[in-house]
Amino acid sequence: MGSCKNQEVEQAKCAWVQGPIIVGAGPSGLAVAACLSEHGVPSVILERSDCIASLWQYRTYDRLKLHLPKHFCQLPLMGFPENFPKYPTKYQFISYMESYASHFSIQPRFNQTVQSAKFDSSSGFWTVQSQDFEYISRWIIVATGENAEPVIPKISxxxxxxxxxxxxxxxxxxxxxxxxRVLVIGCGNSGMEVSLDLCRHNALPHMVARNTVHVLPREMFGFSTFGLAMALLKWIPLRLVDKFLLLVSNFILGNTDQLGIRRPKSGPLELKNATGKTPVLDVGALSQIRSGKIKVTEGVKEITRNGAKFMDGQEKEFDHIILATGYKSNVPTWLKDCDFFAKNGMPKMPFPNGWNGENGLYTVGFTRRGLLGTSSDAIKIARDIADQWRTAKDCRNYCNSHMFVLKNS
Incomplete structure (x- = not known):
């Protein structure tokens, strides 16, 4: 910390941060920064990209809409505009987040790729190193989320x-x-929606459904399936809610096994809680599968020069391959000497306790419960840090008089 003092700061490119360092300027990072500001706690957001919500801005397809009604997806302290539709588009969601950042005067430090973050037990502070700067704080909030990096499978x-x-x-x-002729590898929400989009543009998609997956209608009886499930869980055990969802789904969608899409043995909510695997909410892909416009295949044995060999012995030719194989956390690549996260980059502590680590470490956006989980975590984190903030005036006064202090939030 001595290199940060006074006149040496410009050469050292090192700063003491009042309040927590937040890594990631997606919905999770914005939500916790807003909640902190409501408590009068400043923060600094470090973002590797050049914009907020870079996953939404750069890594999503054009036709994407929120899978859940907007009231399940709003961030704390500020809802969606009333004129937004029930299921906002990708572009509407981005505009909402930009308005959210503006409303709470959140100004991330862009193009700051965190290369390492480490707690120094002797000083009691976190040191966060980007490609060209070092930040020091009592607190670090990991807000890089579950979907930081694409998963690229190894296929022969x-x-x-x-x-x-x-x-x-x-x-x-x-x-x-x-x-x-397009081979889409993966049958989750992305695989289904990309296959549907290809179909609507007169492409010839073949979707690989190697794993089991639950497909549910987006709505039941005019209500959001997710919202209906959340309401039922207040009164009925989870397994009974799962049975209800599957009964209604089979009535509305039919038996998906007959389409080559096998359901897991565990119910959709039970599976989500245990593994984080999200059910697919159907927005039209199943009807295209029934009509034969989207072909479903069981599994790829090998990719060839002109196409693919499948597990059932068939071989087909393709012009393109699209990997709908999901995303993963990248936390283990930069958070050093920390036992709070598992090897897969997710907190070892299950929901609802995975937001609070040791030594000033917090996580937001790792609940596997979407933006509702993010909002819940952001509120808890802000309250916890605010309680500490109010008792740390002496430390802040010392740092203000002895160090270069980065105050932007």
Whole structure:
């Protein structure tokens, strides 16, 4: 910490941060910064990209809409505009987050890729190192989320394929795939929606459904399926709610096993709680599967130069391959000597206790419960830090008089 003092700060490029350092300027980072500001606690957000919500701005396809009604997806202290539809589009959600940041005067430090963050037990402070700057604080809030990096599976022969292979993180629209044969690997929400988008642009999608997955209607009886499930859980045990959801889903959607999409043995909510695996909310893909416009295949054995060999012995030719294989946390690559996170980059403590670590470490956006979980964590974190903030005046006064203090929030 001595290198940060007074006139040496410009050469050292090191700053003491009043309040916590927040890593990530997505919805989670913005939510916790807003909640902190309501308590009068400043913070500094470090963001590797050049904008807020970079996953939404750069890594989502054009037709994306929120899968849940907007009241389940709003951040703390500020709801969506009343004129927004029930399921806002990607662009409406981005505009909401930009308005949110502006309303709470949140100004992240962009193009700051955190390379390491480490707690110094001798001083009691966190040191966070970006590519060109060092930040020091009593608190660090990990807000990089569950979806920081694309998952790229290792499939035999992938390097031999003659055509383009992309992840859904760079897919924008099916307009470039007209009359093209496209292999979509993955049958989650992204795989289903990309296949549907391809279909609507007259492409010829084949979707690989290697794993089991629950597909539920987005709405039941005019209500959001998610909202209905949340309401029932207040009165009925989870397993009974699962049975209800599956009964109604089979009535509305039919038996998905007959379409090549096998359901897991565990119910959708039970599976979500245990593994974080989200059910697919159908927005039209199943009808295209029934009509034969989206072909479903069981699993890829090997990629060939011109296509793929499948587990059932068939071989087909394709022009493009799209990996709808999801995302993962990147926390283990930069958070050093920390036992709070598992190897998969998720907190070891399950919800609702995974937000609070040791030595001033907090996490937001790792609940596997979407933006509702994010809001809950952000509120708890802000209260906890605010309680400490009010008792730390002496430390702050010392730092203000002896160090270069970074005050922007």
């Amino acid at each position: 022969g992938m390097d031999k394929f003659h055509g383009p292979v992309i992840h859904t993180s760079v897919y924008k629209s099916g307009s470039d795939y007209k009359n093209k």
